[in-house]
Amino acid sequence: MxxxxxxxxxxxxxxxxxxxxxxxxxxxxxxxxxxxxxxxxxxxxxxxxxxxxxxxxxxxxxxxxxxxxxxxxxxxxxxxxxxxxxxxxxxxxxxxxxxxxxxxxxxxxxxxxxxxxxxxxxxxxxxxxxxxxxxxxxxxxxxxxxxxxxxxxxxxxxxxxxxxxxxxxxxxxxxxxxxxxxxxxxxxxxxxTPDHFRTLHPGGQLGANLTLVSEIMRTGDQIPLALVGTKMPEAVMTLSQKKVGCVCIVDASGKLVGIVTDGDVARNLHRNLADVSVDEVMTRTPKTIDPQTLAGTAIAMLNEHNIGALVVIKNKMPVGVVHFHDLLRIGAA
Structure with missing residues (x-):
């Protein structure tokens, strides 16, 4: 003492x-x-x-x-x-x-x-x-x-x-x-602006939260896509291969019209999915996000809606998908 x-x-x-x-x-x-x-x-x-x-x-x-x-x-x-x-x-x-x-x-x-x-x-x-x-x-x-x-x-x-x-x-x-x-x-x-803030805070979770979705989203062949009218077995195969938890359903012009998620598949297991098209199963109002959105905002949206991924769109067309694991990888989650 x-x-x-x-x-x-x-x-x-x-x-x-x-x-x-x-x-x-x-x-x-x-x-x-x-x-x-x-x-x-x-x-x-x-x-x-x-x-x-x-x-x-x-x-x-x-x-x-x-x-x-x-x-x-x-x-x-x-x-x-x-x-x-x-x-x-x-x-x-x-x-x-x-x-x-x-x-x-x-x-x-x-x-x-x-x-x-x-x-x-x-x-x-x-x-x-x-x-x-x-x-x-x-x-x-x-x-x-x-x-x-x-x-x-x-x-x-x-x-x-x-x-x-x-x-x-x-x-x-x-x-x-x-x-x-x-x-x-x-x-x-x-x-x-948040972009200026990001420049001065490149490290840690704060810097991660200020990362743009466009910098971490999955693009090109990594985007799970299917045309309207696609039969569910093909969509389920894409769902399994891309491992994002959803398939983006697009029309002939490439615009997003819905998504088929793991949850959508689970909710329709009582049906004979071999005879069902994605149009009958898909969620027609999916949660989407802009490429210039901050990672921190993406996390908030995932948490708010209790979902695992967001479709990134530009001019109504899917240009990427950002998954919870992508945010976890950069330390934002």
Whole structure:
């Protein structure tokens, strides 16, 4: 046990649950207060901050220390991943050489709940000396940081979830929400699309979900096809050979008019399928998808309709089939 640590006691399960509920309620109230502020006096400086950042030629430098620094690091990462070039500079390190990382065409977002953090003063002074735009995220309306800043995003003073009012909890949440609000507003202002997002997130499940269906669908001879009027034994043979779980039924012009699935076959086993054509068995309103659809959307459709494959169509003609296993293979499922 560390010196000064309280004596360990057996945790009370009910007390722990009640504590969690109080924390959530306190932080919800804090976010609600921030929402109310954004609907009123905070709206104008927020809009100015978005305008300022949108017009810089360089990057956004996010800075802070302590818990504000940790939140600032996350905000910088969110900005960078949503189309606003940004990185985090620790305020203390800035005072020991890292100021050289900040250029005149950059903008600075400085974070301090009180606005009086001494370690920030070096980077604040630097921003004033070289006329680098400075945005403050603080609750200190008359603080040194607020007085120096070009734009002040004044956070409402709200109770911390910590019962002693000491551990930054609600306050850091509001900083995080404000950072997310900036990032998303900038994303929308820049017209940042899922394709741009994909370029910046090529790895992991996120990158997989942003893959286009056209990149993974089965094409050419891999597409199970049969003409209207085809007898079911031939369709069943195609179903077995292509191993996609369905056969696309097309008319003489090549347009999709239905599909025959494993389920359709199973539901008609009571019939003499040798004498039945696909027209009598097929599902006439199959689930289809566009080639430019994201893999994540394809997964959602498969899950929503509890099916294993989607026909990819263009101009009403099947150009591919995407199966759940194709999505699983790239790590999207």
């Amino acid at each position: 560390h010196a000064g640590s309280p004596e360990r006691k057996q945790p009370d399960r009910q007390a722990a649950i009640e504590s969690a509920l109080r924390t959530v309620a306190t932080e919800q109230a804090g976010v609600a207060a921030l929402g109310a502020a954004l609907a009123n006096g905070l709206a104008e400086p927020f809009a100015r901050a978005i305008d300022l950042i949108s017009h810089i030629e360089g990057r956004v430098i996010v800075t802070g220390v302590g818990k504000s620094g940790h939140i600032g690091s996350k905000i910088a990462a969110t900005l960078a991943s949503t189309g606003t070039p940004a990185f985090f500079v620790h305020s203390a390190e800035a005072n020991h050489g890292d100021l050289g990382m900040i250029a005149r065409d950059d903008a600075i977002i400085a974070m301090s709940w009180s606005g009086e953090t001494k370690e920030l003063m070096g980077i604040v002074a630097y921003s004033r000396r070289f006329s680098i735009p400075l945005i403050a995220i603080t609750s200190g309306e008359t603080s040194a940081l607020a007085r120096a800043a070009d734009v002040v995003l004044l956070l409402p003073i709200v109770p911390e979830a910590c019962p002693h009012g000491l551990a930054p909890t609600t306050s850091t949440l509001l900083q995080l929400v404000m950072g997310d609000a900036l990032a998303i507003a900038l994303l929308e202002a820049r017209g940042f």
